[in-house]
Amino acid sequence: MQKLNDLRVGQYAQVLETPSHRILQPLGLREGKSVRLHAKSPLGGPLILEVDGRLLAVARRAASDIVVNGRCTREVPAADLALNGASQCR
């Protein structure tokens, strides 16, 4: 299974599974959302992610619990997600 911190910098992916957490869901890391990895902070610092136009910093250890599908080469349009659910990336 591919995890969020396995992504390459610049890569898009789709969230498949997020552990239930106080703020992960409200910050947008929910099943079906498209996420982009912008950068990995130095010295083991957090990942910089973008979800729904929102920038997040998520510790690598937390990101290793988030399952993603990284075969998206571009952002998944929200409308497609709504229509076809989680099976978008090919």
Added chain:
Amino acid sequence: MKFQQQTLLLMGPPNVGKSAIFNHLTGMNVSVANYIGTTVEFTEGTMAMPGGRTALVDVPGTYTLAATNDAEKVAVDMLESGPAGVICVIDAVNFESSLYLLLQVLEYQLPTMVVVNRWDLAQQKGYELDFGGLEKELGIPLVPSIAVAGQGIPEIIETAARMVSSARTPSKPVLDDEERWAKVESMARDYRRQKADMKSTRREQLGVMMVKPWPGLPLALLVLTVVFAFVVGVGMGLRQYLLLPAFRGVMIPLIETAVEAVIPPGMVQRILIGEYGFLIKGIEWPFTLVLPYVASFYFVLSFLEDSGYLPRMAVLVDGLMNRIGLQGPSIIPLLLGYGCGIPGILATRALSSRKERIMVSVLICTAVPCISQTGAFISLLAAHSIGALLGVFFVSILAMAAAGLIMDRFLRGSIPLTIMEVPELLMPRADVLSKKVLMRLRSYIHNGALPMIAAVGLASVLYESGLMAAWGRAISPVVTGWLNLPEEAAVPLALGILRRELTVLPLIDMDVTTLQLFTGALVALFYVPCIAMVGTISREYGLKLGVGILVGTTVLALFIGGLASQTGLILGF
């Protein structure tokens, strides 16, 4: 808890602009208090509405009402304390997560209205919102607003008044978590549309660049350099061309003439206008030596705060801070501490663990000079040697790293995982910024300058009465023998307990070498934080830590100061 009077709650997620709305809705008498049994702060004010006044409480911003942390518990507790209604602010930009919070609020079945704020930013991003449709679906009144521009405020007041008088409660949505998210996402699809092909704005691209290691890290260094140069440069300019001429040229001669005309030469006259004359030094020091740097520092700090840059810096240093057991966001209280330690210590309340709070507070007390003190350092050292000035800051950072490593070893507790939103980069608005700076300057005059004048007054009495000389002789082995400072430097050591900068300022008028200035500055850096800070520490963490800091810092300051001085002498400085 039960609310004593008619109270409205202002709720919403973090960064939605709640404080901006609160400031527009309430008048002058606003109070900040600690919620019973927690370190969570909330603000309360009075709001004038057609049909009477009501209390308005700014509830701490939270993402959910799951009551898994203190802020959320406070929010839930307030909802259960019988408020007259809720003004729930949602974010036109981060639409889904704020709708989620709204759905949770609606479950309390209180009269509720919605404010959709940051409407201007949503438009910039190409969003179109169907306010009418959303209002109908939610079944409660809705008002769009742009809080920073004051737009929508009269409508909020009017709607709130109607809501209170009708006291109509919304019907209760009963949903589990998954259903709630599904409902939120469907509402977002139905009522918010993004125009096709919106490119990200330059502001957004810059916002991303600044948080990436490249070019974010070099940019951060550049920002810090510019900040330092601005604080020193603009401060010096203000002092040289505005404040010094005004005080030395006009105010002080005036005071001297006036005092000489009324009071005959003698001890009383010397107390007023003599060597430590408190009408002279007591005015000159706070207003010409320190005020210029307070002004330039608070201008930059407020700018950085309002632009959303600080969280970016916090993310960049998170990995580094983890090495000493801290999280990135703890640099925010540390930076505030460079202004004044007290707001710095209070800001640690926002940190996530007690261990982190204590560590950051102790660091602020020992190794972070406040702006009054930095102003004094600059006045003292910059003219002699910029190298010595940078040296003091270098030692300060070294000491912080060492103290962090040591405390991390000995204090129990693990570092929580960093999961945070990086807010948008915004150009601060001139009116908001100037208000903030003015408020901070006023607070400096109240809590900084006035006590400084009083302390100088006390010193002047002790000095003229000969008590100071006796004290100086008593501790002269330490001062002249170990620190190699002139005997009269014992005086500032006594004063320094009252105000941090007073450990250094008197040295300006003494005839000393650069090494002696450097030693004096180092002693001052690590010396007892002012009495008000020790008080704050004792209040927050108990008397034991307060006393510990008092004793610990004195020993540390004398030790490091002496070490530097002795080494300097051996090296032939």
